[in-house]
Amino acid sequence: xxxxxxxxxxxxxxxxxxxxxxxxxxxxxxxxxxxxxxxxxxxxxxxxxxxxxxxxxxxxxxxxxxxxxxxxxxxxxxxxxxxxxxxxxxxxxxxxxxxxxxxxxxxxxxxxxxxxxxxxxxxxxxxxxxxxxxxxxxxxxxxxxxxxxxxxxxxxxxxxxxxxxxxxxxxxxxxxxxxxxxxxxxxxxxxxxxxxxxxxxxxxxxxxxxxxxxxxxxxxxxxxxxxxxxxxxxxxxxxxxxxxxxxxxxxxxxxxxxxxxxxxxxxxxxxxxxxxxxxxxxxxxxxxxxxxxxxxxxx
Ligand code: HPA
Numbered sequence: 001x002x003x004x005x006x007x008x009x010x011x012x013x014x015x016x017x018x019x020x021x022x023x024x025x026x027x028x029x030x031x032x033x034x035x036x037x038x039x040x041x042x043x044x045x046x047x048x049x050x051x052x053x054x055x056x057x058x059x060x061x062x063x064x065x066x067x068x069x070x071x072x073x074x075x076x077x078x079x080x081x082x083x084x085x086x087x088x089x090x091x092x093x094x095x096x097x098x099x100x101x102x103x104x105x106x107x108x109x110x111x112x113x114x115x116x117x118x119x120x121x122x123x124x125x126x127x128x129x130x131x132x133x134x135x136x137x138x139x140x141x142x143x144x145x146x147x148x149x150x151x152x153x154x155x156x157x158x159x160x161x162x163x164x165x166x167x168x169x170x171x172x173x174x175x176x177x178x179x180x181x182x183x184x185x186x187x188x189x190x191x192x193x194x195x196x197x198x199x200x201x202x203x204x205x206x207x208x209x210x211x212x213x214x215x216x217x218x219x220x221x222x223x224x225x226x227x228x229x230x231x232x233x234x235x236x237x238x239x240x241x242x243x244x245x246x247x248x249x250x251x252x253x254x255x256x257x258x259x260x261x262x263x264x265x266x267x268x269x270x271x272x273x274x275x276x277x278x279x280x281x282x283x284x285x286x287x288x289x290x291x292x293x294x295x296x297x298x299x
Pocket of ligand 1: 136137138139215216232233234257258259260261268273
C-alpha cells in the first residue's frame with residue numbers, strides 16, 4: 001500500500017512538473033527549439049503540413065528534404081500512436097518551402113493542450129502563413145463512404161477544453177480570437193479546384209473533435225449528427241484554434257476512414273481505420289500536392 005502511494009505520488013509529481021514546464025512555454029521560450037531546427041535546415045517554410053494517421057506518404061514527396069526525428073527537437077512531443085512516424089520534414093513540395101509533421105500527437109496520449117499545439121507555435125515562429133491539417137475521421141454524414149476526402153469548412157470543439165486557456169501571449173495573438181473563418185474560404189475553393197483537376201471527389205463537412213481515446217458511442221454519434229457534424233475525430237481542432245490565434249490561414253482535409261459508431265452493426269477497430277486510410281492515401285497525396293501547387297510561388 002505504501003509502495004502504491006509512493007508510486008502514485010511520484011507519477012503526480014512528474015505530471016505536475018511536466019505540465020508546469022510545458023505551460024511555461026511561450027513565445028520567449030521557443031528559441032531553443034527554433035535553434036535546433038535551424039541547425040538542421042536553413043529553409044524558411046511558408047506552409048506547415050500536419051499529416052494524420054496513415055497519411056505520412058505526403059512527406060515522401062518533399063524534395064531536398066531534411067527529416068528530424070521528434071526526439072532530437074527540444075520540447076517537441078513524441079508520437080505514441082500507431083501509424084504515426086514522428087519526424088519533422090523540411091524541404092520543398094511543388095516548389096514551395098514546407099515543413100511537415102509526419103505524425104502528430106493527440107490530447108488522448110496524455111499531453112497537455114500546450115504540448116499538442118506546440119508544433120503549430122513553432123510553425124508560426126518559423127514564418128509559416130498556411131497550415132494544411134490532415135486527419136483520419138469517422139464519417140457521421142450518411143452520404144459519406146470510407147475513403148472519401150472531405151474539405152473541412154467548420155468545426156465543433158467537443159474536447160472539453162481549449163488550447164488557449166491560460167495566460168495569453170499577446171505576441172502570438174489576441175485573447176479572444178475570432179473563429180468565423182477558421183477554415184480559410186479561399187483555401188476551400190482552392191481545394192475544390194485542385195480536386196476537380198485531379199478528378200478526386202471532394203466533399204465539404206463540419207468536423208467534431210472528441211478527446212478519445214475510446215471511440216464514440218452510437219448515441220454520441222447521433223448527438224453529433226444532430227449538432228451538425230459530418231465527421232468525427234480526436235485531433236485537428238486544437239491545432240486549428242492555435243493557428244487561428246497566430247493568424248495562420250488553415251486548410252483542413254479529412255479522410256473518412258470508417259463509418260462512425262452505430263451506422264453499421266460492426267464494432268470499430270483501429271485496424272479498420274488504418275485500412276480505410278490506406279485506401280485513401282494516394283488521393284490525399286495528390287490533393288495536397290495539387291493544392292500546394294496552386295499556391296502563389298511568392299508570399
Ligand atoms: N471516431 C473518432 N476518431 C476517429 C474515427 C472515429 O470513428 N475514425 C478515425 N478517427
